[in-house]
Structures are given as C-alpha cells and as structure tokens.
Amino acid sequence: MRLFTHNMLSxxxxxxxxxxxxxxxxxxxxxxxVDFNPDFLKxxxxxxxxxxxxxxxxxxxxxxxxxxxxxxxLESEEFLRKLHHALLELHLEEGALVCxxxxxKFPVNKGIPNMLLHEDEV
Amino acid sequence: xxxxxxxxxxxxxxxxxxxxxxxxxxxxxxxxxxxxxERALELLALxxxxxxxxxxxxxxxxxxxxxxxxxNGHQWIGLDISQSMLDIALERxxxxxxxxxxMGQDASFxxxxxxxxxxxxxxxxxxxxxAISISAVQWLCNADKSSHEPRLRLKxxxxxxxxxxxxxxxxxxxxxxxxxxxxxxxxRSAMHAGFAGGVVMDYPxxxxxxxxxxxxxxxPPSISTAVPRGKGxxxxxxxxxxxxEENQMVTISDRNRPQKKQKISRKxxxxxxxxxxxxxxxxxxxxxxxxxxxxxxxxxxxx
Numbered sequence: 001m002r003l004f005t006h007n008m009l010s011x012x013x014x015x016x017x018x019x020x021x022x023x024x025x026x027x028x029x030x031x032x033x034v035d036f037n038p039d040f041l042k043x044x045x046x047x048x049x050x051x052x053x054x055x056x057x058x059x060x061x062x063x064x065x066x067x068x069x070x071x072x073x074l075e076s077e078e079f080l081r082k083l084h085h086a087l088l089e090l091h092l093e094e095g096a097l098v099c100x101x102x103x104x105k106f107p108v109n110k111g112i113p114n115m116l117l118h119e120d121e122v
Numbered sequence: 123x124x125x126x127x128x129x130x131x132x133x134x135x136x137x138x139x140x141x142x143x144x145x146x147x148x149x150x151x152x153x154x155x156x157x158x159x160e161r162a163l164e165l166l167a168l169x170x171x172x173x174x175x176x177x178x179x180x181x182x183x184x185x186x187x188x189x190x191x192x193x194n195g196h197q198w199i200g201l202d203i204s205q206s207m208l209d210i211a212l213e214r215x216x217x218x219x220x221x222x223x224x225m226g227q228d229a230s231f232x233x234x235x236x237x238x239x240x241x242x243x244x245x246x247x248x249x250x251x252x253a254i255s256i257s258a259v260q261w262l263c264n265a266d267k268s269s270h271e272p273r274l275r276l277k278x279x280x281x282x283x284x285x286x287x288x289x290x291x292x293x294x295x296x297x298x299x300x301x302x303x304x305x306x307x308x309x310r311s312a313m314h315a316g317f318a319g320g321v322v323m324d325y326p327x328x329x330x331x332x333x334x335x336x337x338x339x340x341x342p343p344s345i346s347t348a349v350p351r352g353k354g355x356x357x358x359x360x361x362x363x364x365x366x367e368e369n370q371m372v373t374i375s376d377r378n379r380p381q382k383k384q385k386i387s388r389k390x391x392x393x394x395x396x397x398x399x400x401x402x403x404x405x406x407x408x409x410x411x412x413x414x415x416x417x418x419x420x421x422x423x424x425x
Contacts, residue, residue, distance in 0.1 A: 040174040115223040
C-alpha cells in the first residue's frame, strides 16, 4: 500500500466519527521505482491531507517532507521529487493500520490492507 | 448465460486459489477483460490532457482491468473481496494499490470518503476522478449471508461511491444482470443515490457479444451526463436506419422507459383477421373449418 492510498483511507467502523488518519504500524517497508510525473502530483496535491502525509511518511522512516506545504512549492522540482517519493514509491509491505478512535487493527499483508469488517462492526 | 458464477457461491469463496489461477491463465478471459476495460475507460470520457487521473477499480480481481488503466497512464486503487484473486494480482505485479474489502458493506468506500465531508469543515471535493468496475456489480444482487439484503447493499454501494467521487466524475460498470428485474434494481439504486445516467448496450443484436455498461455521472443531470450511444449496430444489422431505430429502442433505458406497447388491442382481432389466417392455413394444406356466418362471432352472454 502506498501513502496516497493511506491518505484517503479512514476507519469505516460504524459509529466512528473521526477515523482519520489511520495510524501506521510498520513491520516492513519496501521502495519501488515509479516513473516521475509532475502533472499527476500537481493534480493530486490539492486533494492531500498534508499533515497526515507528513506523519505517515515519518512513521515509514522518510523525514524529508517539510512540515508545511502550499501550492507555490509545486514549482520546485526538488519538492516534487520528494513528494513523488513519499506518495508513490514507499510501500507499506507488512504491518497494520490502526483506527485512531477504537484501536481496531486492519492488518496489512503483502501490501494489501484488509478492510473487511466483521458483521457486528457494520 | 447458462452457468452464472453468482449462483454457485459467494465471491470470496467462489474465487479460491484454483479458480483465480484459472481465471488469469486463460488468454481468452484476459483478452475479453482487456477489451471490456478499454471500452469502460472510453465511456469514462476522461479529459484528454495527458494528466494521469486517480481511478477506482471496483472488483479488480487479479488486476486484469487495472492493467489497461496503467497502460493508459492512470493511477488506480483496486478493491476486491477475494484474497486469492488479489494474491494473483500481486504475482502479476500490477501497478495499482490493492485493498481487500467488500463493496456492498455499508460504508465500504467510507474509507475513501473525502476527509471532513460531513463535519462542517471546508468542503473538499471528492478525490476519485472516476471509477470502473468490470463484471462485478451483479454480485451485489445476491444474498450470500443472512445479513445480506441486496437492496440495502446496492444502496450502500452507490451511496458511498457517490460520496468519494468528484463532482462531474463518471463511473462505468460493465454488468451482467441476470434478468430485467436485476437491471432495474441496480439502476434504481444508482438513481436513488443521486447518480445520473443510464445503460449503454454494445452489440444489442448479438446474444453472445452483447455487453451492458452502466454509465453514471456524479451530480445532477445536464448535457454532460447524457448517455453515450452503444456500439456495433452496423456490424450485425441489415439496414442503417433500422439499426439507429433499434439503437434508440434498445440501448438507452431510462428511468421512465415506456412500457412495451401492447400489440393486441382489447377489442380482439376481428373477423377479417380470422379469415386471413384461415386462408393462410388452407394454402398450407391444413384442414380448416369452412367459413360460415358463425365464424368469428361473439358468443351470447348467457352461454
């Protein structure tokens, strides 16, 4: 699972009011090379929750992202490279996503988060 | 369709390891899936500006449809309920991100809901630029567990999908409804959720290659939400004007599709019609009762 997916996932258990962002528990992170595409990043940037992304990247061991970001920074190639790396190249391979409110764990195996709920949770 | 997998077992059980492997090693299926997803992408009508979009592939399975998306340069997130199919997708090293989830579960896309949507924060637009789904939505019409109720599951599916799509974004589902009732049920749930759109049918004349696509647009009806036309009338049909008429009749089924016109008027078919038919049968050499003054006459009420 990449971080742009994480940036959109929230806990879907019934009754949870604030299930975003999911906390990441890391067992294994892998990096995979992806082609750099500035257009996609510019398109994605307004949709991102920046703070959640920075926190998630830190948990995954990538600390290069600045604390604050605005759209003017999209002009700099260096910033875009960092964003590209954090969004698309970092994969959470093994670990878990934890609901911030209930502490329910969604296991991540082989890069696939299991978001299936039990019947009593829907 | 004689053997529908939907009737055999729930998807997470039907698509076990062996079935998933079979599905993905058959070059015929791969070919069909690729063509279906290409057509779906075409119907999605994304703006042609070369910018990669973020798409959702619902029921992505082993990522056959996602591959088409990758080839067209888009980023995608795939959702499927079968672990075995997703394992195959991993083996095939698909580019998209995969999620294990149930599309009919209440709040299945809630995870993808734009954060802060209903909390009175700034209204962030939906994040997904489009959604496709190849041969998956009809699974929702089955109740595989006692807690399943197809109507509610469809409602949950379309409702949560509507929330995570950007305004004006399209969703294209290729479906195999089992019968008319199922198609209506699916379409009605989509309309209730707020989608505009309808059904596009490709190759309506051919039972084998006929394909149905549900083309839905997020937002109120407008010119941009008009349903595109179906494909392949010229190949199978005899004359051109007939095909366009057929196209009008068959491919676009709206919410208020007119009831089939009754061919037989209430008055009955009349004496002339009976004489004509009897004449026809006589010419064929059948034994036909003679024409008398009683032919085609109504019985008296006391009879």
